[in-house]
Amino acid sequence: MANCTHGFCALIIALLGLPIFGQVRIDPNGDCTLREEINYNADGEFGLAVKHHGTVVYMEFTLGTAPASQAKLVLHQRDRINKPWPIMVRGQEFRFDETKFTAWETGLNWPVVGTFVVDRTQHTPPWQVAYELDLTDWYNANLGKTMTLLLVRAQEVEDIWGPHFEDREGTKTGNAAMYGPRIEVVPVDADAVQLWPSSPLAKVLRSDTPGESVPPTLAMEGARGEVVSGQAVARYEPGLAGATAQITELKHRNQDAIIPAESIRLQWVRYIDITNNSHGIPRDELVAEAPTAIPDPYWEERTIPVPAGQAQPLWIEVHVPYGIPAGEYETSLTVSGGPAPVTLPVTLHVWDFDLPRDRPLSVTNWWNFPGRFLRDQVQEFSDEYWALLARSCRFLVEHRQTDIFGWMGMIEESGDEETGYTHDISKFERYAEIAFEAGIKRIQMHSLAASEKKPGDNHRSLIPFPQNFRRLAVLADMARRRGWTDRFLLSIIDEPTVEFETSYNDVARKAREIAPGMRIIEACETEHYDMDIFVPKLSAIHVRYPAFDELRRQGAELWFYTCCHPVGRYPNRFLDQTLLHVRVMHWINYLYQLDGYLHWGLNQYWGDDPYTEEGISHGYPLGDRAVAYPGKQGFLGSIRFSAHRDGIQDFEYLYVLEERLREIKERFGAAAYWLNPRDRPLELCRRVVWSFYDYTRDPNKMIETRRVIAEEIEALTQEPFIFVQTSPSEEVFFPAGPRFVYVRGLVSPGSTVKINDKPVEDVRANGFFQHPLFGNVTEDRPGINVTVEKDGATRTVRRVLKLSE
Secondary structure: OEEOOHHHHHHHHHHHOOOOOOOEEEOOOEEEEEEOOEEOOOOOOOOEEOOOOOEEEEEEEEOOOOOEEEEEEEEEEOOOOOOOEEEEEEEEEOOOOOOOOOOOOOOOOOOEEEEEEEOOOOOOOOOOEEEEEEOHHHHHHOOOOEEEEEEEEOOOOOOOOOOEEOOOOOOOOOOHHHHOOEEEEEEOOHHHEEEEEEOOOOOOOOOOOOOOOOOOOEEEEEEEOOEEEEEEEEEEOOOEEEEEEEEOOEEEOOOOOEEOHHHEEEEEEEEEEEOOOOOOOOHHHEOOOOOEEEEEEEOOOOEEEEOOOOEEEEEEEEEOOOOOOOEEEEEEEEEEOOOOOEEEEEEEEEEEEEOOOOOOOEEEEOOOOOOOOOHHHOOOOOHHHHHHHHHHHHHHHHOOOOEEEEEHHHOEEEEEOOOEEEEEOHHHHHHHHHHHHHOOOEEEEEOOEEEEOOOOOOOOEEEEOHHHHHHHHHHHHHHHHHOOHHHEEEOOOOOOOHHHHHHHHHHHHHHHHHOOOOEEEEEEOOOOOOOOEEEEEHHHHHHOHHHHHHHHHOOOEEEEEEOOOOOOOOOOOOOOEOHHHHHOHHHHHHHOOOOEEEEOOOEOOOOOOOOOHHHHHOOOOOOOOEOOEEOOOOEEOEHHHHHHHHHHHHHHHHHHHHHHHHHHHHHHHHHHOOOOOOHHHHHHHOOOEOOOOOEOOOHHHHHHHHHHHHHHHHHOOOOOOEEEEEEOOOOOEOOOOOOEEEEEEEEOOOOEEEEOOEEOOOEOOOOEEEEEEEOOOEOOEOEEEEEEEEOOEEEEEEEEOEOOO
16 A cells, blocks of 8 residues: 655645556446445445444445556545544455445455555645555456455544545545546556467576567477477466466378377476575586575466466476377467466477387386375375376376386285294285386385494494395295296395495395396495496496496496486586486486486475475485475476486487487398497487586587487488498597598488589499598588489488587
């Protein structure tokens, strides 16, 4: 409320009679003063008076449909009072007849809209004083409704008079146009309502605006079998009580094909307020510096409140079906809740290839099932519990997770050494069966040993858990019976240190004796362990890569993991890092032929509220505890978990290109003796990442490289066929000369080839050609253009060498 100070009263009175550009005035449909059951307007106009208990004012307004940047109630006092009067304004959707309404207590429990103080106490005319109460939020929350405002004293006042305001008829002044009650509205400028496309690699901060060169369309790309991510951003300068997003089916531009709306998921993004940044991360690697708010979890409801002047991101996921035709699909995204719906055109280019149904990369984020908060929703081992497990596993599979966490204690044991032990594995067997049916590939079982320091020893060693080895025998029998032996992985102890090498291997041998065929997996720091799947920390594999790579060459699987480490400039999935930091990890998987990725925290919440900095971070860097959040029916995702999946799908693009080249090598036989199917994918991978520690920070570079990978996959099935490999490869720095470049390639038999517009004379009948280049590849001409021609059709492939730093 802004009440008039006495020196400005005359100026305000003069200006109120003038029209203000863009302003809308809403007069009451009716107004009246009630003194308990007595309606002072029943027999004529009276004015609007607020006095002691039971003397109140009701005013009915029909609000506009367009949102307001400002809306205010304007009243004029027309008599004196002896002491300041506090007025409370309450509001509700309600209609009344100003001459018949007598139920004075109707609005006493309505929501409070605001308060103001009438302080015009001097007895000297003029007494027409303007009072204003800001109604902007209330107005925008009730657009198009007929609302009634109640004016009632806010507290007891020792004054018999009370304020008297002008009514809509102008009873006191004879000039209702100037002094009558009203709501004055300044409509939102059209430019204040915005909806624009963003990148699926962007963490949109609340202060973000569209910028100057925003494209008019949200353009997405994906292969069949992919979950494609996109992002749009809404911003309402006046704010909205509730924004709702809708999207229609995607229709093929040239064919009778659709992607149904049911395959498209719209998820509003909510924010986590942070007070501190993750320790050890350089400032230039942070999304924003604390204190701030960072987007992460998805909002569970369809409608979300949008604060005034703040960006509100919307995450879009399209599940691209197998079997649909490639090409351009189109639809539109609509966000409503404002003055009028705003729309954004959406396109999806579907590439002409499938991502593999059988996941080539092993991935797990360890869970605590059902975990805090979800555990309160179901009774353990009830039908609802098993249904929640099935939904949760499908949620993980949708995010390209292959493995889940299991506990040996899930196998129930009873008895003692004297009477013997019995075991009930039925509940765990059902747990495994539901997980496997949902698409989970393996269950990692923890743990078989604990550390112990014996008296007199200077180091700790591992000792087996006897009860868990008994359970292991029962698990092995069940797995053999069900044909699941290879679907269980065993952990001896998480993160064994170097002092455990000897005792660890003793326990591992015992486990192999009891459960032959079950492989051992461990998050570890060094390489001298008896295990099948080594999972060193990203920083550990970086500094010990030759030793770990030798284990891979000998047949072991080699994964990596991140947790609260590494920090610095290593990629990780901390809340205040970029989404590129999350996504690039799986380009590292491809670069080093690493078979999997592990993290300890899917939903390891702390405290009473998982939607807080403390809830997902306590004791660790921001967000290290969780990338999924509890909802009403199960887990909710996050933009980090979606970026995690997108990075896995980037890996799958590189994998598909490699597999296509492997097929080509087999098809061409001896003519392709030189073709290594990994060479070209590695060239493209190195446009994004160069080592465990060095990688691009440019999101556009990652997206553009991904597009090139997709285009090259498609090109391998197009005619005229051509594949080219240079030696040295594109991403190898080639210093000053003399520079020899060897070009080798395959084309459809019967084709002709030109390199930099010069014919290649020796194109073999089997489609193989090779050509040396000497001296004509320079810093100002680093490109090599290879053109194939057959039956009048041509295609050109370009390779650009790295000749300077």
